[in-house]
Structure formats: structure tokens, C-alpha cells
Amino acid sequence: MKAITLANPDDKTSLTWSEAPTPEPGTGEVLVEVKAVGVNRADLLQAAGHYPPPPGVSEIIGLECAGVIADPGDTGREKGERVACLLAGGAYAEYVAVPVGQLLPIPEGYSFAEAASVVEVACTLWSNLVMVAGLHEGQTVLLHGGAGGIGTFGIQLAKQLGCTVAVTAGSAEKLATCRELGADILMNYREEDFAEVLKNRADVILDIMGAKYLDPNLRALAMDGHLVIIGMQGGVKGELNIGRLLSKRGSISATGLRGRDLEDKAGIVAEVVEHVWPMLEDGRIRVSIHRALPIDRAAEAHRLLDSGEVTGKLVLTVD
Amino acid sequence: MKAITLANPDDKTSLTWSEAPTPEPGTGEVLVEVKAVGVNRADLLQAAGHYPPPPGVSEIIGLECAGVIADPGDTGREKGERVACLLAGGAYAEYVAVPVGQLLPIPEGYSFAEAASVVEVACTLWSNLVMVAGLHEGQTVLLHGGAGGIGTFGIQLAKQLGCTVAVTAGSAEKLATCRELGADILMNYREEDFAEVLKNRADVILDIMGAKYLDPNLRALAMDGHLVIIGMQGGVKGELNIGRLLSKRGSISATGLRGRDLEDKAGIVAEVVEHVWPMLEDGRIRVSIHRALPIDRAAEAHRLLDSGEVTGKLVLTVD
Numbered sequence: 001m002k003a004i005t006l007a008n009p010d011d012k013t014s015l016t017w018s019e020a021p022t023p024e025p026g027t028g029e030v031l032v033e034v035k036a037v038g039v040n041r042a043d044l045l046q047a048a049g050h051y052p053p054p055p056g057v058s059e060i061i062g063l064e065c066a067g068v069i070a071d072p073g074d075t076g077r078e079k080g081e082r083v084a085c086l087l088a089g090g091a092y093a094e095y096v097a098v099p100v101g102q103l104l105p106i107p108e109g110y111s112f113a114e115a116a117s118v119v120e121v122a123c124t125l126w127s128n129l130v131m132v133a134g135l136h137e138g139q140t141v142l143l144h145g146g147a148g149g150i151g152t153f154g155i156q157l158a159k160q161l162g163c164t165v166a167v168t169a170g171s172a173e174k175l176a177t178c179r180e181l182g183a184d185i186l187m188n189y190r191e192e193d194f195a196e197v198l199k200n201r202a203d204v205i206l207d208i209m210g211a212k213y214l215d216p217n218l219r220a221l222a223m224d225g226h227l228v229i230i231g232m233q234g235g236v237k238g239e240l241n242i243g244r245l246l247s248k249r250g251s252i253s254a255t256g257l258r259g260r261d262l263e264d265k266a267g268i269v270a271e272v273v274e275h276v277w278p279m280l281e282d283g284r285i286r287v288s289i290h291r292a293l294p295i296d297r298a299a300e301a302h303r304l305l306d307s308g309e310v311t312g313k314l315v316l317t318v319d
Numbered sequence: 320m321k322a323i324t325l326a327n328p329d330d331k332t333s334l335t336w337s338e339a340p341t342p343e344p345g346t347g348e349v350l351v352e353v354k355a356v357g358v359n360r361a362d363l364l365q366a367a368g369h370y371p372p373p374p375g376v377s378e379i380i381g382l383e384c385a386g387v388i389a390d391p392g393d394t395g396r397e398k399g400e401r402v403a404c405l406l407a408g409g410a411y412a413e414y415v416a417v418p419v420g421q422l423l424p425i426p427e428g429y430s431f432a433e434a435a436s437v438v439e440v441a442c443t444l445w446s447n448l449v450m451v452a453g454l455h456e457g458q459t460v461l462l463h464g465g466a467g468g469i470g471t472f473g474i475q476l477a478k479q480l481g482c483t484v485a486v487t488a489g490s491a492e493k494l495a496t497c498r499e500l501g502a503d504i505l506m507n508y509r510e511e512d513f514a515e516v517l518k519n520r521a522d523v524i525l526d527i528m529g530a531k532y533l534d535p536n537l538r539a540l541a542m543d544g545h546l547v548i549i550g551m552q553g554g555v556k557g558e559l560n561i562g563r564l565l566s567k568r569g570s571i572s573a574t575g576l577r578g579r580d581l582e583d584k585a586g587i588v589a590e591v592v593e594h595v596w597p598m599l600e601d602g603r604i605r606v607s608i609h610r611a612l613p614i615d616r617a618a619e620a621h622r623l624l625d626s627g628e629v630t631g632k633l634v635l636t637v638d
Contacts, residue, residue, distance in 0.1 A: 132570075210561045232561055240559035242529045242551055246573035254565035 003093035025073035062091025101266025137162030147174035211238030322412035344392035381410025420585025456481030466493035530557030
């Protein structure tokens with residue numbers, strides 16, 4: 001088969017579509033013929049050598065895709081079935097082996113490209129907001145980077161859950177996008193101190209900044225609030241004011257999807273299919289694809305995402 | 320009635336048994352005639368002005384007691400019923416008003432003094448280990464201060480839950496006490512680095528040291544582990560290595576019992592009566608009273624507890 005690999009291991013931009021061994025489906029796995037792949041920031045990190053795959057996982061980049069089952073292996077699934085896949089790696093390829101618990105149906109009315117673009121974000125948001133932090137109706141949630149991929153999906157999901165949604169973003173245009181999607185409290189982090197604006201009101205915070213936002217997030221947190229850190233764009237080590245956390249009976253979790261075991265992932269996927277897929281199918285949550293490119297132009301897609309100019313998802317298609 | 324108050328507000332040792340207004344039971348409260356009161360480290364903090372009661376709570380010290388219902392108020396409970404009580408304050412007195420959800424039966428075979436000595440520790444341990452951190456069979460729990468009041472009860476409770484129990488303490492004698500109670504992994508913190516010994520193995524850690532132990536606790540934490548901080552004897556602010564927390568998908572909660580709302584407390588009390596009281600009644604968990612003193616000697620009891628020489632619980636009795 002063909003897959004994206006680094007022509008020059010020292011050059012993260014040297015992504016090339018070249019020959020690679022076709023994976024064999026293991027016990028409890030199917031082989032999927034890939035039709036479309038979602039591009040994630042984590043893919044850029046992995047290409048740059050900063051986000052190695054968990055033990056036993058393909059070295060090939062790519063955390064989500066959609067396609068058809070080419071070989072059902074021992075799973076009892078149907079050859080030819082159209083599926084979306086949550087992956088720890090391997091999606092930038094013609095074929096990928098997928099644990100059966102990480103297969104999702106294609107949402108009704110969705111193309112392969114659209115389906116490939118929603119798996120990672122839906123699983124990330126549902127697992128962190130709902131399963132880790134217990135977000136529920138009537139609560140206030142703070143989403144940093146409200147206009148990004150996680151933010152735009154998260155705003156719509158949290159509104160569907162009956163929450164008040166606060167967001168930060170870096171421009172009036174981005175905040176306007178957030179407002180259109182339903183965000184209630186809009187904060188330009190270049191002009192406002194979100195901790196002061198939200199002070200003690202955020203029941204749940206989904207953070208991608210890590211150290212830089214640790215203390216302001218704690219100041220924004222409500223009693224019994226939960227800060228969930230899924231990125232460290234603002235640094236790895238920060239001062240924790242335990243007294244402040246204790247005064248709010250607060251919790252901090254730092255989590256990721258990729259390293260979870262099969263059982264965890266299957267549990268997350270099942271909840272996402274039950275709760276989030278219907279919201280996609282009837283349009284309560286809308287996703288926008290910024291651009292779909294043939295997979296041999298993966299390097300171009302990575303440059304685009306790295307530029308910060310992308311609003312909406314980038315998808316790679318495989319013929 | 321009589322109650323313990325500070326004769327000289329500037330002298331935390333001037334605890335005297337003197338006249339105070341008898342409380343009136345409010346809506347959903349009973350008036351309890353106090354027979355015995357458990358002494359907690361938090362009482363010393365409050366006497367020293369460092370742990371003020373939550374809004375609306377009696378200024379009188381005391382977080383747990385046992386006695387009889389003197390006035391059932393509007394609750395439908397029976398006058399003369401023997402009860403143990405979880406309190407946010409007010410126990411160092413002849414009478415205390417108690418929300419009905421914070422009444423527990425006296426464990427079968429227990430004296431008032433014994434009952435008064437177990438409420439706070441049982442509710443603290445159950446709420447934090449089980450309700451906050453989800454401790455369950457097969458997991459490893461680390462208890463700091465294994466020979467103290469929380470430690471000695473916690474070792475026995477965690478063994479009953481089917482856990483491996485690791486403890487720290489500051490002497491061979493204290494560790495011997497922990498071993499007799501069932502602790503599996505004994506660490507003298509003066510001689511050993513508990514983080515190195517337990518490295519990545521503690522599913523749940525109950526911490527009373529705060530900042531000083533923040534990083535070693537994270538190093539000891541297992542994948543998906545949960546650090547629960549209930550004290551800050553080692554400082555309020557510490558550096559949090561978010562990368563380390565993320566690599567373990569870990570959680571940190573900082574919690575307390577006293578400020579929780581009535582519903583939360585009633586929920587905790589109900590679970591404690593269901594799950595922990597039977598363990599007291601059939602001797603699976605044993606408690607030891609170091610000494611019972613008449614309540615007019617409260618100052619002496621505080622001095623004793625402050626000395627660090629106490630193994631087991633101090634109780635004050637009211638005639």
C-alpha cells in the first residue's frame with residue numbers, strides 16, 4: 001500500500017506518499033480501506049518528533065479516518081461496511097488496522113470527508129467535558145481557543161447540553177464566529193483578563209494552555225469546579241496555589257485520548273455514537289471543512305494548519 | 320447552656336467552659352444534648368483563628384459529637400434518640416443544632432465516646448477515597464501519616480475495600496502500628512523517598528502535606544491516578560509539573576468536608592452509615608480512644624493533641 005512517511009527523518013515537512021507495508025488486522029481488529037483522513041495539530045507534533053505513538057501503534061501519522069471495511073478479520077463485521085475510525089495512529093495510509101471498539105458508523109448524510117473530520121474532536125470533547133468533568137445542564141463551561149477546531153465543536157455541543165458557554169479567542173472576528181455558534185460570554189484574551197471576567201463562575205474549563213493559564217483558570221473556577229488540561233501550549237510547569245484549589249474544592253485533570261486502553265476508547269466511542277452522532281445527523285452540531293486535499297499533498301495541509309489561517313477542518317482524501 | 324469559648328480571644332489556649340446561648344433548631348434540624356465530642360486537629364486550627372466556620376455556622380468549636388435528641392424540631396425524629404452527628408461547628412457545648420441529614424445512628428455496641436470519635440474520620444475517608452477518587456478493589460492507595468487518626472482508620476478501611484495500602488510515617492514504632500492494622504508497604508519518610516519506592520503505582524493518594532509533597536506525590540501516582548489533598552501542612556503553593564500529570568492522565572482534587580452543602584453532607588453520611596458503620600459494628604475496623612477527658616479540660620486535650628504524642632483519638636465528655 002501507500003502511506004505518508006518522512007522522506008527525510010530530520011525534515012518534518014518532507015511528508016511523502018510512498019510504499020509501506022500493508023497492516024494486518026490483529027485479534028479484534030478490522031482492516032479499513034481509507035477514503036478520508038482528518039488532519040489534527042497532533043499530527044504536526046508527531047511529524048516533528050514530539051508526539052511519538054504509544055507502544056505497539058503504527059509509526060504512520062493520523063488519528064482519525066473514514067472508509068470501508070476491506071477485511072473484517074475475526075470481528076464478525078461486514079466487508080464493505082462504511083465506517084469512521086478513532087485511531088492512535090496509522091490513518092495517513094491506504095489501509096489501517098482498527099480495533100473494533102473504535103469503529104463508528106458514518107453519521108447519516110455525511111460524506112467520508114465529513115465523517116473523518118469529526119471523530120477526534122467529538123471523542124475528545126465528550127470524554128473530557130462529560131465523562132471526566134461531568135458537565136451537565138445549567139453549568140457554565142469555559143473553552144479556550146473558542147474559534148479553533150475543538151472550540152467551534154465544543155461551543156455547539158455544550159449549548160446542546162444546556163450549558164452557558166464562555167470562550168476566549170484572540171480577535172473580534174474569531175469571537176464573532178463563536179457568537180454565531182452560540183457562545184454566551186466572549187472574551188478577547190488580548191484585551192481582557194478572562195479570570196477577572198469569569199471569576200468563580202466556570203464549573204468546567206477545557207484548557208489547552210497548561211502552565212500559562214493554570215492560575216487564571218483556578219481563579220475562574222467555580223466551587224466544585226473541574227479544570228481539564230488537554231494541551232500545554234503555554235508551558236509545562238506552573239505554580240499551583242493549592243489553597244485556592246482547596247477553597248473551591250476544585251479538581252484538575254490532565255488527560256489525553258490517544259494513550260487510553262481499548263476498553264476506555266470503546267466506552268468513549270459508544271457514548272459518542274449514542275449522544276453526539278444524533279446531533280450531527282439532525283444538524284444541531286454543524287462542522288465545516290476548510291479544505292479537502294489529496295493525501296499526497298499532506299505536507300501542504302500541514303503547512304496550512306501550521307499557518308494558523310485555517311478556520312474549520314482540513315481533510316486529506318485517498319483515491 | 321455551657322460551651323467552650325476563648326476567655327481571651329488572643330490566647331488560643333484559653334479555652335474555658337462557660338455560659339453561651341443555647342442554639343435553636345432551625346428548619347430541618349434537631350437539637351442534640353451532647354454526651355461526647357471528638358477532638359480534631361481542625362479544632363486547634365479554629366481555636367488559633369486559622370479555620371473560621373462557614374457562613375451561618377456556630378462560632379463554637381467542634382466537628383463531631385454523640386448524644387441524644389433533646390428537641391426533634393420539625394424533623395419527625397424521636398426525642399431521646401441516641402445519635403452521632405457530623406457538624407460544621409458547635410460540638411464543644413451542652414447542646415448543638417444538627418441538620419437531620421447529618422445524624423447517624425450510634426454503631427451497635429459503641430459508647431457515646433466511641434461514636435463521637437469516628438464520624439469525622441469515617442466521613443472524610445469515605446468521601447475522599449471512594450466518592451471523590453473512586454478507590455476500589457485491587458487498587459493501591461497511599462496514605463500519608465499512616466499512624467495518625469486518618470491513617471489508622473484509612474488503613475483498615477482500604478484493606479476492607481480490597482486494596483493494597485502504602486503508608487508513610489516518621490518512626491519505626493509508628494510503622495509497626497501501621498503494619499498491625501494491615502498496611503502492606505511501609506515507608507519511613509525520614510529515611511526513604513516514598514516517590515521512588517512507589518513510583519507510578521499509587522492509584523489513589525490521600526495527602527495532608529500540600530505543596531511539599533506535590534511533585535513526589537505525582538511521581539508516585541499510577542496511570543489514571545487521583546491525588547486528593549485535604550491538608551496543607553507542607554505549604555500552600557508548589558510547582559505543578561503538568562507534563563507529568565498529563566503523562567499519567569492524572570487528577571488532583573483539593574477538598575474538604577466542612578464547607579459542603581447540606582445535600583452533599585447528607586449523601587456522604589448516608590453512604591458512611593451504609594458501608595462503614597457495619598465494619599465498625601462487627602469489628603472489621605477498630606478505633607482506639609487515646610484518652611477521654613471532661614470537656615472543661617478541653618485546653619489540656621488541645622495541648623495533648625498539639626504535642627504529637629497522641630496515638631488514637633481524644634474525646635471530651637459532657638455530664
